[in-house]
Amino acid sequence: MSFFHSKFFQNRTGTVRKTVVGTILKTIIGTIIGMMAGLALIFILFVTAFEIACYSDYGFYEKEYKKYDVNNEHSIVNMEMDELMRVTKEMMSYLRGDRENLVIYAQIDGTEKEMFNEIDKSHMADVRELFTGALALRRICICIFAFCCLLLIVASNVRYALMFLCSKIQFCIGTLWILLFFIVIAAYINFNAVFTAMHLLLFDNDNWLLDPDISRLINILPEGFFMDMGVRIAVLFVIINIIIFFLCFLGKRGMIKRRKNKLKISGGTYEQG
Numbered sequence: 322m323s324f325f326h327s328k329f330f331q332n333r334t335g336t337v338r339k340t341v342v343g344t345i346l347k348t349i350i351g352t353i354i355g356m357m358a359g360l361a362l363i364f365i366l367f368v369t370a371f372e373i374a375c376y377s378d379y380g381f382y383e384k385e386y387k388k389y390d391v392n393n394e395h396s397i398v399n400m401e402m403d404e405l406m407r408v409t410k411e412m413m414s415y416l417r418g419d420r421e422n423l424v425i426y427a428q429i430d431g432t433e434k435e436m437f438n439e440i441d442k443s444h445m446a447d448v449r450e451l452f453t454g455a456l457a458l459r460r461i462c463i464c465i466f467a468f469c470c471l472l473l474i475v476a477s478n479v480r481y482a483l484m485f486l487c488s489k490i491q492f493c494i495g496t497l498w499i500l501l502f503f504i505v506i507a508a509y510i511n512f513n514a515v516f517t518a519m520h521l522l523l524f525d526n527d528n529w530l531l532d533p534d535i536s537r538l539i540n541i542l543p544e545g546f547f548m549d550m551g552v553r554i555a556v557l558f559v560i561i562n563i564i565i566f567f568l569c570f571l572g573k574r575g576m577i578k579r580r581k582n583k584l585k586i587s588g589g590t591y592e593q594g
Contacts, residue, residue, distance in 0.1 A: 349475075351473065351476065351485060355473065355490075358465070358469035358486055358489065358490070359463040359490045361465040361466040361493065362490060363494065363497055365459055365462050365463060366558065366565065367464065369561070370557040371455075372456075373557060375550070376413065378414075385545075385546050385549060388544050392541070398429070398537050398540045401428065405427075408427050411425050412425070415445065415449060416448060417452065417453070417456075419491065420564050423445050429537075435535060437538055440531065441531065441536055441538040443526075445538070461477075469486075471481065483572055490565065495566075498559075498562070505555070513579060514546055535563070566580065
């Protein structure tokens, strides 16, 4: 083999090696971007499901109050349902950041009293911080998702970006379902243990350990209420995820069909030409 042939094969080998390395790096970077987009979308969906479950229908709260008889005459929440619903709306407004404080007065036992004690207010301040923080983080995640989509489009093309993004979103949703399955099983076996673990994870104090003898907050929101609300949030979240998963499936299938049709047309043209 001559020097020129040897040089040719060396250059070609080097080019192939660079192409392979470049493809691997592109795939790794694309996977990271796609996973970031998928995780950001899941967080957006979760906070949205949580917000819809908590704020879309105050009739749910009234049904729960009646179900657990929270405002009976023997309770420290002895008040009319209309008054209790007014307090609930004020409380939820506070958690969303639309109200400055939780100083709320109501007619209780026929007398105007402050609804919540200092420990109640301290705990709800912690909850408010979590919820408003989640809303702020959702806005950031929306920006991250849009930026990741833009990066994938710029790096390749719209069709490839859509197929790749749909694939990673489906993977993230599938992984989430597995995780949710184990959480649901654990909650079904021992809801109190899961509930306690969640509070220990989210709060750095014990203000969430409310005394039912003096706390009206824990009386209007008993453990059964949180179980029902948890189911409500989970069902809504799963439904939204199923819709997104199905849309991703249709998106991938549509792009694949378009690609096959394009290849068929190109092939036919080539043979005839």
